[in-house]
Amino acid sequence: MNQQLVFDLPHRPALRRADFWVAESNKNAVALIDKWPHWDDSIQAIIGPAACGKSHLAAVWCMQSHALQVKAADLAENSLMHLMEQEALVIDALEDLQPQNETVLFHLLNHAKQTGHFLLLCSRLPLGRLVVRLPDLQSRLVSILTVHMQPPCDRLIAGVMVKLFNDRQIKIGDDVVKYLVARMERSFVSLNRLVADIDYATLADKRPVTVPLASRIIEAHHKSIAQEADAPAPMPTK
Numbered sequence: 001m002n003q004q005l006v007f008d009l010p011h012r013p014a015l016r017r018a019d020f021w022v023a024e025s026n027k028n029a030v031a032l033i034d035k036w037p038h039w040d041d042s043i044q045a046i047i048g049p050a051a052c053g054k055s056h057l058a059a060v061w062c063m064q065s066h067a068l069q070v071k072a073a074d075l076a077e078n079s080l081m082h083l084m085e086q087e088a089l090v091i092d093a094l095e096d097l098q099p100q101n102e103t104v105l106f107h108l109l110n111h112a113k114q115t116g117h118f119l120l121l122c123s124r125l126p127l128g129r130l131v132v133r134l135p136d137l138q139s140r141l142v143s144i145l146t147v148h149m150q151p152p153c154d155r156l157i158a159g160v161m162v163k164l165f166n167d168r169q170i171k172i173g174d175d176v177v178k179y180l181v182a183r184m185e186r187s188f189v190s191l192n193r194l195v196a197d198i199d200y201a202t203l204a205d206k207r208p209v210t211v212p213l214a215s216r217i218i219e220a221h222h223k224s225i226a227q228e229a230d231a232p233a234p235m236p237t238k
Contacts, residue, residue: 020060021159025150026053032147033061036118041145043112045094045121048149051188053160054122058090061120075101075108084111087118094123099133106137109144157181157191164195165209170202172209179211183218194221 022030029046032039046054062069067088073096075083083089089108097105112119123130126148127141152160158181165172184194197217198209207213 016060019163020053020056021156021163023153023156023159025152025156028147029053029057029149033057033064036061036065039118042116043109043119043121043144045123045127045144045146046149047123047126047146049151049187049189050124051192052149052152053188054149055092058092058120058122062088062090065118067118067120072097072101072105075104077104080104080107083108084117088120089117090120090122092122094121094127094130095125097130097132102132102134102137106134106140109137109140151186152188154181157184157186160188161191161195164192165199168195168199170199170209176209176211176214180214180218184221190221194218197221 020030026048029048032044032046046057048054058069061067065088067090068083068086069090069092070083072091072094075091075097083104084107089112091105091108108119111117121127121144127144127146130141132138132141158177161177161180162172180194184190194217197220198214201213201217202209205213
């Protein structure tokens with residue numbers, strides 16, 4: 001029998017504040033967003049691993065504050081004046097900051113400090129561990145107030161899993177959620193991949209999400225992780 005043709009259609013993630021699950025691992029970051037505009041300082045940073053919810057919270061804050069959001073790697077001198085005009089600004093993926101972006105970031109930090117404009121930084125790495133060439137920028141970064149998002153607990157993994165399936169309009173039973181949470185790798189990156197693969201499988205097989213289907217997908221994930229771990233490291237280039 002021919003496999004059902006599947007079209008890779010985009011899905012719309014829910015980004016409302018009510019859609020965000022609050023747990024011990026993220027409660028400080030949520031509290032920071034909820035406290036705005038009464039922050040202790042107009043410049044704040046949220047630090048956490050990939051796909052932990054930083055961008056979700058930043059999107060919530062953007063809706064509340066009408067902030068403009070920009071990637072650190074996209075900071076450019078020809079956009080500096082426009083960015084300075086924003087009374088609220090998010091700079092995301094700060095770990096991708098490049099040497100040519102450093103001067104722009106330095107000016108934006110100084111401007112926010114002088115004017116009281118709100119600036120929210122999001123990074124996978126602690127700001128003190130970012131590799132920057134400008135000493136003055138380094139000193140600015142390490143002085144910024146930060147909140148950290150910790151690795152997710154089972155309750156948070158389960159809540160985010162249900163949300164991701166709801167975003168894709170997929171119904172999932174409690175038995176499947178418990179099965180997956182007990183066996184999956186403890187990261188939001190793996191969770192996103194797992195949900196996407198199950199979504200694809202349900203479309204391809206025209207079947208609901210069941211424990212046997214979840215077992216097949218989770219076994220494939222474990223094999224993939226093992227293969228990646230056994231793969232030789234790439235040779236350094238000259």
